[in-house]
Amino acid sequence: xxxxxxxxxxxxxxxxxxxxxxxxxxxxxxxxxxxxxxxxxxxxxxxxxxxxxxxxxxxxxxxxxxxxxxxxxxxxxxxxxxxxxxxxxxxxxxxxxxxxxxxxxxxxxxxxxxxxxxxxxxxxxxxxxxxxxxxxxxxxxxxxxxxxxxxxxxxxxxxxxxxxxxxxxxxxxxxxxxxxxxxxxxxxxxxxxxxxxxxxxxxxxxxxxxxxxxxxxxxxxxxxxxxxxxxxxxxxxxxxxxxxxxxxxxxxxxxxxxxxxxxxxxxxxxxxxxxxxxxxxxxxxxxxxxxxxxxxxxxxxxxxxxxxxxxxxxxxxxxxxxxxxxxxxxxxxxxxxxxxxxxxxxxxxxxxxxxxxxxxxxxxxxxxxxxxxxxxxxxxxxxxxxxxxxxxxxxxxxxxxxxxxxxxxxxxxxxxxxxxxxxxxxxxxxxxxxxxxxxxxxxxxxxxxxxxxxxxxxxxxxxxxxxxxxxxxxxxxxxxxxxxxxxxxxxxxxxxxxxxxxxxxxxxxxxxxxxxxxxxxxxxxxxxxxxxxxxxxxxxx
Numbered sequence: 001x002x003x004x005x006x007x008x009x010x011x012x013x014x015x016x017x018x019x020x021x022x023x024x025x026x027x028x029x030x031x032x033x034x035x036x037x038x039x040x041x042x043x044x045x046x047x048x049x050x051x052x053x054x055x056x057x058x059x060x061x062x063x064x065x066x067x068x069x070x071x072x073x074x075x076x077x078x079x080x081x082x083x084x085x086x087x088x089x090x091x092x093x094x095x096x097x098x099x100x101x102x103x104x105x106x107x108x109x110x111x112x113x114x115x116x117x118x119x120x121x122x123x124x125x126x127x128x129x130x131x132x133x134x135x136x137x138x139x140x141x142x143x144x145x146x147x148x149x150x151x152x153x154x155x156x157x158x159x160x161x162x163x164x165x166x167x168x169x170x171x172x173x174x175x176x177x178x179x180x181x182x183x184x185x186x187x188x189x190x191x192x193x194x195x196x197x198x199x200x201x202x203x204x205x206x207x208x209x210x211x212x213x214x215x216x217x218x219x220x221x222x223x224x225x226x227x228x229x230x231x232x233x234x235x236x237x238x239x240x241x242x243x244x245x246x247x248x249x250x251x252x253x254x255x256x257x258x259x260x261x262x263x264x265x266x267x268x269x270x271x272x273x274x275x276x277x278x279x280x281x282x283x284x285x286x287x288x289x290x291x292x293x294x295x296x297x298x299x300x301x302x303x304x305x306x307x308x309x310x311x312x313x314x315x316x317x318x319x320x321x322x323x324x325x326x327x328x329x330x331x332x333x334x335x336x337x338x339x340x341x342x343x344x345x346x347x348x349x350x351x352x353x354x355x356x357x358x359x360x361x362x363x364x365x366x367x368x369x370x371x372x373x374x375x376x377x378x379x380x381x382x383x384x385x386x387x388x389x390x391x392x393x394x395x396x397x398x399x400x401x402x403x404x405x406x407x408x409x410x411x412x413x414x415x416x417x418x419x420x421x422x423x424x425x426x427x428x429x430x431x432x433x434x435x436x437x438x439x440x441x442x443x444x445x446x447x448x449x450x451x452x453x454x455x456x457x458x459x460x461x462x463x464x465x466x467x468x469x470x471x472x473x474x475x476x477x478x479x480x481x482x483x484x485x486x487x488x489x490x491x492x493x494x495x496x497x498x499x500x501x502x503x504x505x506x507x508x509x510x511x512x513x514x515x516x517x518x519x520x521x522x523x524x525x526x527x528x529x530x531x532x533x534x535x536x537x538x539x540x541x
Contacts, residue, residue, distance in 0.1 A: 151176070
């Protein structure tokens with residue numbers, strides 16, 4: 001039997017036919033004389049209860065009531081399709097997906113600190129000069145001052161920082177000077193230098209020079225764990241929204257069935273009052289019950305619309321979102337068949353996989369790198385430099401030229417000691433306190449994980465037990481309703497008692513559906529709190 005609850009507040013006709021024909025509602029045709037009521041046999045009662053149970057267990061097609069008619073194309077969404085669509089199109093999660101890209105860009109920016117740098121310069125001057133530059137002047141001090149001199153200079157430097165705290169720099173320069181009022185006078189000077197500078201105290205070693213790069217890599221890992229946490233939160237919200245909509249559709253169907261039964265009861269009571277089998281006072285109870293069922297039906301219709309909108313927001317199946325789209329949900333909630341592992345296994349998994357706990361651990365490592373950097377800042381700045389260079393000087397006067405080559409070597413130390421160094425000491429103290437704070441936060445997070453997982457485990461066990469109890473309650477309420485209806489036909493019950501039995505039956509049917517959905521929600525919450533929800537849903541983080 002397939003349940004197909006369409007817009008307009010209609011109910012499954014086959015279910016109502018079963019309810020009417022099998023004895024829970026006795027329909028009396030107008031104009032017929034009252035005859036002794038037929039008592040439904042035990043076989044007929046079982047058939048009725050089986051029809052109701054089977055109907056409620058079928059997948060439900062949930063659409064919007066006529067009160068807010070839809071105009072969009074119906075969307076069929078299985079649970080897995082809803083999860084994947086939400087991860088692809090949910091606007092809030094789209095924002096979260098961009099964070100790792102931003103962190104990777106920051107990592108690339110820190111890596112650029114060790115990229116080679118090429119710089120160059122060029123200039124041309126025309127005017128009075130004495131043998132050009134200072135280097136040329138020292139090379140040719142005997143040349144006279146000229147009023148018409150053209151000087152051309154060019155230079156290039158290539159520098160390379162290393163993770164050892166050293167910098168390699170290779171530079172080459174060329175200067176050419178020509179004096180036009182001193183015929184045939186031209187000077188050329190070419191030079192090169194290779195300089196190595198090594199930090200001996202502050203800034204020495206990979207532990208210090210790579211600290212910022214390692215922090216940026218940790219930031220990238222943290223952003224990935226944040227993305228995993230956001231994905232698990234979205235999957236959990238989507239599952240809950242999916243089952244909320246299924247439950248709202250199921251509740252609406254039950255309320256429609258309940259209202260139909262109440263209306264049939266009103267008609268039956270009216271017929272019996274006509275033939276004198278019942279007092280007129282019995283009609284008030286039946287009519288008030290029908291009015292109460294109508295009120296509950298309106299509330300169920302509103303809950304269905306809200307649940308549909310919430311699921312549309314989460315999964316956004318169309319772009320832009322079609323807020324009037326119908327949603328057809330083929331999956332029905334079922335009790336899990338697998339038995340839960342021991343709670344300690346879930347706790348162990350959570351301590352290893354929980355994304356926020358892994359973020360706390362990475363924050364400890366990041367704060368530790370802050371301590372390394374600030375501790376290095378307490379040291380004086382002492383650098384060793386070694387330089388090797390060479391030059392080539394050419395002097396051309398009236399066609400004659402003279403060339404000479406020179407080599408140079410240099411080395412030394414530079415020392416810088418900030419007096420007091422209060423800023424560095426304050427930064428180091430702050431970094432130490434931040435590290436202690438991060439360690440305390442991580443320990444606190446581990447305790448919270450223990451409580452969260454153990455509490456969620458209890459919630460799952462409790463939800464399963466309540467679902468089984470709700471199923472037993474529903475079966476008993478349905479039997480009670482059928483029995484009370486039989487007693488009413490025999491004149492051994494009242495309209496009020498029948499209405500109460502019908503109300504209890506509808507409430508138990510909703511309560512069972514709610515209990516089954518609660519099991520799925522509790523299980524989803526447990527998987528999310530232990531960090532394994534994506535894996536359980538076949539989504540690779």
